Amino acid sequence: MKKIGVLTSGGDAPGMNAAIRAVVRKAIYHNIEVYGISRGYQGLIEGDIRKMEIGSVGDIIHRGGTMLRSARCLEFKTEEGQLKGIEQLKKHGIEGLVVIGGDGSYQGAQALTKRGYPCVGVPGTIDNDIPGTDFTIGFDTALNTVIDAIDKIRDTATSHERTYVVEVMGRNAGDIALWAGLAGGAETILCPEHQHDIDELTAKLKRGQERGKKHSIIIVAEGVGSAVDIAREIEQTTGFDTRLTVLGHVQRGGSPTANDRVLASRLGALAVELLMDGQGGRAVGIVANQLVNYDINETLVKNHTIDQKMYKLSEELSI
Ligand code: F6P
Numbered sequence: 476m477k478k479i480g481v482l483t484s485g486g487d488a489p490g491m492n493a494a495i496r497a498v499v500r501k502a503i504y505h506n507i508e509v510y511g512i513s514r515g516y517q518g519l520i521e522g523d524i525r526k527m528e529i530g531s532v533g534d535i536i537h538r539g540g541t542m543l544r545s546a547r548c549l550e551f552k553t554e555e556g557q558l559k560g561i562e563q564l565k566k567h568g569i570e571g572l573v574v575i576g577g578d579g580s581y582q583g584a585q586a587l588t589k590r591g592y593p594c595v596g597v598p599g600t601i602d603n604d605i606p607g608t609d610f611t612i613g614f615d616t617a618l619n620t621v622i623d624a625i626d627k628i629r630d631t632a633t634s635h636e637r638t639y640v641v642e643v644m645g646r647n648a649g650d651i652a653l654w655a656g657l658a659g660g661a662e663t664i665l666c667p668e669h670q671h672d673i674d675e676l677t678a679k680l681k682r683g684q685e686r687g688k689k690h691s692i693i694i695v696a697e698g699v700g701s702a703v704d705i706a707r708e709i710e711q712t713t714g715f716d717t718r719l720t721v722l723g724h725v726q727r728g729g730s731p732t733a734n735d736r737v738l739a740s741r742l743g744a745l746a747v748e749l750l751m752d753g754q755g756g757r758a759v760g761i762v763a764n765q766l767v768n769y770d771i772n773e774t775l776v777k778n779h780t781i782d783q784k785m786y787k788l789s790e791e792l793s794i
Contacts, residue, residue: 620725653666
């Protein structure tokens with residue numbers, strides 16, 4: 476392979492820049508030309524493509540967001556959209572593609588691979604919801620952003636003896652909620668992967684108060700449902716002064732942690748190695764700190780699950 480492309484697609488994630496840098500530098504090191512495709516599959520369809528040089532990715536390793544921009548492109552789900560994209564790849568002589576993104580981005584990568592354009596998926600999403608890898612790029616940074624917020628909320632919750640409901644992102648996955656809840660010492664963690672019982676939750680809060688607990692923090696993954704309703708129900712049932720904080724998109728920004736930068740560098744470089752080896756339709760990941768690659772289809776047919784032992788531990792430690 477002499478020319479490859481790289482794009483970021485779906486929700487941006489801190490560390491995507493470090494992954495782009497790794498792809499570009501690794502490819503150039505091996506005398507392969509690299510083309511950066513702006514705004515994900517949308518930019519591919521529109522031919523928003525430019526050649527990348529070593530210097531194109533200078534001074535970005537520490538920056539959040541993605542220098543290539545990102546988009547969610549509905550048109551690329553259609554045959555027509557995919558054919559337009561292929562036309563652009565042909566026009567630029569691009570023979571393979573590194574796709575950095577989440578499961579929606581992987582679907583596009585798989586479609587292109589089926590049409591004869593080898594693609595390798597690099598897991599870039601704060602949600603940590605891609606089967607086959609322990610961690611996705613951006614998760615660690617988002618988690619630390621959430622922890623920073625929880626620590627601050629804890630200060631004011633203590634001062635005012637309040638109950639706080641904190642809603643975190645994750646789409647349908649509870650990883651951010653679980654890890655942040657465990658690291659932040661939350662009283663309760665509500666994840667979409669677990670049924671929750673509001674009566675049990677309020678009873679637990681009341682038990683805590685009887686023991687002398689003056690404040691509580693409840694982490695709610697957005698996939699669980701309305702955190703507004705949960706906060707209202709808690710206040711009505713317990714009579715505790717309750718507040719809601721929805722952290723929202725702050726979780727997607729910020730300078731990537733060292734872990735995310737290293738993960739992104741390793742995975743981006745591995746994706747190029749696979750393309751150099753002529754392998755498409757693969758996804759890269761990390762399992763037990765070892766790099767892995769596997770059929771991208773696996774990520775699309777398997778369901779993501781949270782670590783059940785960790786969930787149990789969070790319950791045991793928050794009695
Ligand atoms: O997939 C990343 C993510 O931030 C999810 O956690 C969230 O549900 C979604 O993207 C938000 O998407 P948008 O930025 O398009 O509102």
